[in-house]
Amino acid sequence: MKVRYLLLHAYGMGGTVRTVLGQAGALARLGHEVEVVSVVRRRDEPHFPFEPRLRVSTLVDQRDGIAADSTARKAWRRVRGKIVPLGEFAADYFTERVERSVIDYVAGVRGGVLVTTRPALSLIAARRGSRRVVRVAQEHMPLSAYREPVRAQILRHYARLDAIAVLTAASRDEYRTALPATPVVRIPNAVHTADTTAATQNNPVVIAAGRLVHQKGFDLLIPAFAQVSARHPEWKLRIYGTGPKHPQLTTLIRDHGLQTKTRLMGRTQNLDAKLAGASVFALSSRFEGLPMVMIEAMTHALPVVAFDCPTGPADVLTDGRDGLIITPGDVDAFAAALDRLMSDREERLRMGAAAARTAAGYAVEVVMPMWEDFFGELLSGEKITDSYWP
Structure with missing residues (x-):
């Protein structure tokens, strides 16, 4: 053929x-x-x-x-x-x-x-x-x-x-x-699922990845993380990707006083390793097709917090089982979902294991x-x- x-x-x-x-x-x-x-x-x-x-x-x-x-x-x-x-x-x-x-x-x-x-x-x-x-x-x-x-x-x-x-x-x-x-x-x-390393849930890192553009909603993720950062001072937010919104997002990080907690990491040739070294994956997109980076994160047994944007997250996730699905644009609810997972390692392990099982269906x-x-x-x-x- x-x-x-x-x-x-x-x-x-x-x-x-x-x-x-x-x-x-x-x-x-x-x-x-x-x-x-x-x-x-x-x-x-x-x-x-x-x-x-x-x-x-x-x-x-x-x-x-x-x-x-x-x-x-x-x-x-x-x-x-x-x-x-x-x-x-x-x-x-x-x-x-x-x-x-x-x-x-x-x-x-x-x-x-x-x-x-x-x-x-x-x-x-x-x-x-x-x-x-x-x-x-x-x-x-x-x-x-x-x-x-x-x-x-x-x-x-x-x-x-x-x-x-x-x-x-x-x-x-x-x-x-x-x-x-x-x-x-x-x-x-x-999605490639062979030889992936499961997250241990020992590293206090929320990870996100994608082009730094309006669609990806990182301007919503940063203030959501800011709401819970003081309660979880050991946790960091890492955003991988490049794009035209870099200056605006840098300013937003500074305005929220997150310079030591949140970093725009640029592009990486080894996203799998970065995912395996995190504990929560955040999908803050305003819209998606099928968010493959989210499914890749799930292969590493990462629980997901995602806006219920059109389309994609709800096609993959079951709310409360392998992730938490949030009303689109609701920054406060997104922050509460992050807080829930950042506060409870056992829940992260449970949801992460379910996430890996879900991702296996996309092998x-x-x-x-x-x-x-x-x-x-x-x-x-x-x-x-x-x-x-x-």
């Missing part, structure tokens, strides 16, 4: 990059012919290592800079128009040169399955892609999370695709309602056969199974 994954920047960091490379690598290890096509390349070395059996190619190499593309972008928007709507989160990547390269690629590809991994790429595949390849939009965010221009284009053009794959039950229901004639399946991303050996069956049915022309995930 031949599968191609079209990824915006395979050499970059982020949850989508990590999970797509993981999925592609797992298929390659199973003996399939798998290629990752990176639309752009801005780094010499990938942030996440490539599986040796993967073929990786690039459409537009931007390691020498993007000044020419930036100049061309203005004319592309003003004169020629574009497929990628301005509301797409990565719209600025799609200069005339970049968009044309993607159009040429999807128009020329033949045979197998082409998986596009964000709306910009899926819209190009829907409107300009070859019908001699099976086209699958892999959606990592709920439909409601996208801005109105993006949602409008999705509703207008996704029906031309062969199928849509989503990560959560809520996303599946959204897309099935919006596009009733298009097959929509729910298959979660797989590669559980999830990848679903992707194989799904792609096989598409290629054979069989009727798509109504649900791969319960």
Whole structure:
């Protein structure tokens, strides 16, 4: 079976990059012919290592800079128009040169399955892609999370695709309602669970990870931690990731007097070790697709405190069993949940053990056969199974 994954920047960091490379690598290890096509390349070395059996190619190499593309972008928007709507989160990547390269690629590809991994790429595949390849939009965010221009284009053009794959039950229901004639399946991303080290619950650390952007809600997590810090003077908050909100979050930490308790740790090449050395995982996001870093934390037997944001946490967690689910945006309730777990090691151990059992259901050996069956049915022309995930 031949599968191609079209990824915006395979050499970059982020949850989508990590999970797509993981999925592609797992298929390659199973003996399939798998290629990752990176639309752009801005780094010499990938942030996440490539599986040796993967073929990786690039459409537009931007390691020498993007000044020419930036100049061309203005004319592309003003004169020629574009497929990628301005509301797409990565719209600025799609200069005339970049968009044309993607159009040429999807128009020329033949045979197998082409998986596009964000709306910009899926819209190009829907409107300009070859019908001699099976086209699958892999959606990592709920439909409601996208801005109105993006949602409008999705509703207008996704029906031309062969199928849509989503990560959560809520996303599946959204897309099935919006596009009733298009097959929509729910298959979660797989998480690596082998050889993970369980947290001992001896280190007084609350850990969080993600891009430092509005979506991740670290501006809510910091004041929540501030509420309980005085009661638990030995506890620290560690936030891993980089992004544009770093200055604002640094100021917020200072305003709450948490300079010795809370640190923005930047990026790490060994998040597993950091998770294993913590005792509570905090997910403060305003919205998610399927929060894979949360599930990764659960493989290390970490209990979770999470806002019940759309979508993801409630698809995975059972409140009171493997984590605590909090009304979105309720900083006081989030603080109370942190306080509950920080105060009780035995409860952390109990919930952490349950979290590890839950995470085992997302293991590669559980999830990848679903992707194989799904792609096989598409290629054979069989009727798509109504649900791969319960």
